[in-house]
Amino acid sequence: MVAQALKAMHDTVLRVAQPARFVALAGAWIPWVSVAALVFLAAGLVEGLALSPPDYQQGETVRIMYVHVPAAWMGLFVYALVAGLGGVGLVGGHPLAFHAARAAAPLGAAFTAVCLVTGALWGKPMWGAWWVWDARLTSMLLLLFLYFGHIALSRAFDETRRGDKAAAVLGLVGCVNLPVVKFSVDWWNTLHQPASVMKLGGPSVDPAMLWPLLLMAGAFKLGFFALWLARTRTEVVEARLRAAAGRLRAEGGAR
Amino acid sequence: MTVFLAVLRRDLLLALRDGAGTWTVLGFFVIAVAVFPLGIGPEPQVLARIAPGVLWAMALLAALLSLDTLFEGDYRDGSLEILLSAELLPELLVLAKALAHWLATGLPLALAAPLLGVFLHLPGEAMPVLFASLLLGTPVLSLLGAVGAALALGARRATVLLAVMVLPLAAPVLIFGAGAVESAQTGLAAAPSLLILGGVALCALAVCPVAAAAALRQAVE
Numbered sequence: 001m002v003a004q005a006l007k008a009m010h011d012t013v014l015r016v017a018q019p020a021r022f023v024a025l026a027g028a029w030i031p032w033v034s035v036a037a038l039v040f041l042a043a044g045l046v047e048g049l050a051l052s053p054p055d056y057q058q059g060e061t062v063r064i065m066y067v068h069v070p071a072a073w074m075g076l077f078v079y080a081l082v083a084g085l086g087g088v089g090l091v092g093g094h095p096l097a098f099h100a101a102r103a104a105a106p107l108g109a110a111f112t113a114v115c116l117v118t119g120a121l122w123g124k125p126m127w128g129a130w131w132v133w134d135a136r137l138t139s140m141l142l143l144l145f146l147y148f149g150h151i152a153l154s155r156a157f158d159e160t161r162r163g164d165k166a167a168a169v170l171g172l173v174g175c176v177n178l179p180v181v182k183f184s185v186d187w188w189n190t191l192h193q194p195a196s197v198m199k200l201g202g203p204s205v206d207p208a209m210l211w212p213l214l215l216m217a218g219a220f221k222l223g224f225f226a227l228w229l230a231r232t233r234t235e236v237v238e239a240r241l242r243a244a245a246g247r248l249r250a251e252g253g254a255r
Numbered sequence: 256m257t258v259f260l261a262v263l264r265r266d267l268l269l270a271l272r273d274g275a276g277t278w279t280v281l282g283f284f285v286i287a288v289a290v291f292p293l294g295i296g297p298e299p300q301v302l303a304r305i306a307p308g309v310l311w312a313m314a315l316l317a318a319l320l321s322l323d324t325l326f327e328g329d330y331r332d333g334s335l336e337i338l339l340s341a342e343l344l345p346e347l348l349v350l351a352k353a354l355a356h357w358l359a360t361g362l363p364l365a366l367a368a369p370l371l372g373v374f375l376h377l378p379g380e381a382m383p384v385l386f387a388s389l390l391l392g393t394p395v396l397s398l399l400g401a402v403g404a405a406l407a408l409g410a411r412r413a414t415v416l417l418a419v420m421v422l423p424l425a426a427p428v429l430i431f432g433a434g435a436v437e438s439a440q441t442g443l444a445a446a447p448s449l450l451i452l453g454g455v456a457l458c459a460l461a462v463c464p465v466a467a468a469a470a471l472r473q474a475v476e
């Protein structure tokens with residue numbers, strides 16, 4: 001029974017993962033996902049900027065959190081996704097996994113950068129410093145550097161497939177940093193506050209602040225998904241164009 | 256095993272006869288460390304305070320400097336393909352290469368560091384910890400470097416790329432290595448940092464040869 005379900009899932013994934021089929025499907029999905037992302041973003045912004053209360057200690061600056069925390073989540077999530085896609089590509093040798101990883105990495109780096117910048121903007125009024133070298137901030141900065149390494153390596157070869165495979169290995173090795181980022185606030189006594197949403201015993205954030213946060217998290221995830229689909233589609237089309245150009249050159253040389 | 260030893264012997268002989276490898280790395284280490292008193296000024300307290308971090312960071316850069324040649328020569332002249340088709344497991348080939356690299360660069364760096372510590376007024380009781388931390392940490396740099404060097408084979412601007420890849424991964428080594436020396440310097444126990452460093456070294460020993468071997472197979476494909 002389970003084996004049958006897995007087989008059906010595997011077949012579905014393979015069918016969708018055919019590049020031609022993916023291009024058509026992505027084209028159909030992108031508008032809907034984009035609209036959903038905009039709806040979540042509008043609701044999250046209204047909730048976060050207007051309807052939710054200021055914090056009793058942080059005042060209005062608490063609203064930075066509605067961008068900062070979802071960006072941080074996405075930074076980690078996208079890295080895990082890129083590493084997973086790289087692993088799938090290495091084991092299964094499927095080109096779409098590599099295209100998707102190549103498309104996702106710069107988006108993840110952007111989310112990580114947004115997290116660091118908004119954190120600095122919040123840190124200046126709250127901590128009195130733009131930046132402190134505590135474990136959470138340092139490990140997040142290292143995550144950004146790991147993204148840089150991945151992006152640079154995947155684009156450093158004349159043959160794109162070699163870059164994809166090399167970057168996939170680097171992505172898997174860099175995974176060791178993910179638990180360090182997540183648990184840094186528990187392992188070390190950091191200036192950055194400990195987890196208050198994803199923890200045992202449920203969130204300790206008031207619902208008035210949790211709702212806008214979750215709406216924004218949804219907006220970030222949907223927005224990422226729309227951009228990721230569009231970028232992956234571009235990668236697929238570009239690879240086909242490159243292959244077609246190569247064939248044309250080969251035929252021209254033969255004539 | 257004989258192939259393992261043969262690769263180790265060959266790489267060590269190349270490093271020794273070429274001479275440039277070990278001496279360039281040591282030369283860079285000495286000069287880079289000497290730059291700090293010139294820039295910061297000769298005050299003994301200030302120099303002693305920054306000594307653990309400076310020595311460790313410069314050792315990291317020095318080890319990194321010598322990595323681009325780890326597989327490059329063998330890759331260019333085609334002997335890498337022959338080595339990979341030998342009966343030796345690629346993982347063990349990586350291990351032999353990394354061990355030779357460590358013996359030719361990491362070990363000399365660890366031996367030279369206490370001498371440079373004297374330059375920076377590092378107190379005598381911190382010297383054994385400095386040596387021990389480098390002895391535990393530099394093999395990790397060689398192993399991580401092997402992964403980076405294997406991944407960057409045939410890439411454009413491979414040297415810079417190598418630094419961008421390996422430096423973030425090497426951050427824990429730097430943090431706990433320098434942390435151990437700093438603890439010893441301020442009279443705290445250095446053992447916790449050294450134990451974590453040992454744990455990092457064991458993890459690297461388990462993971463890095465596999466990753467580097469995968470990268471080597473891709474490079475000769």
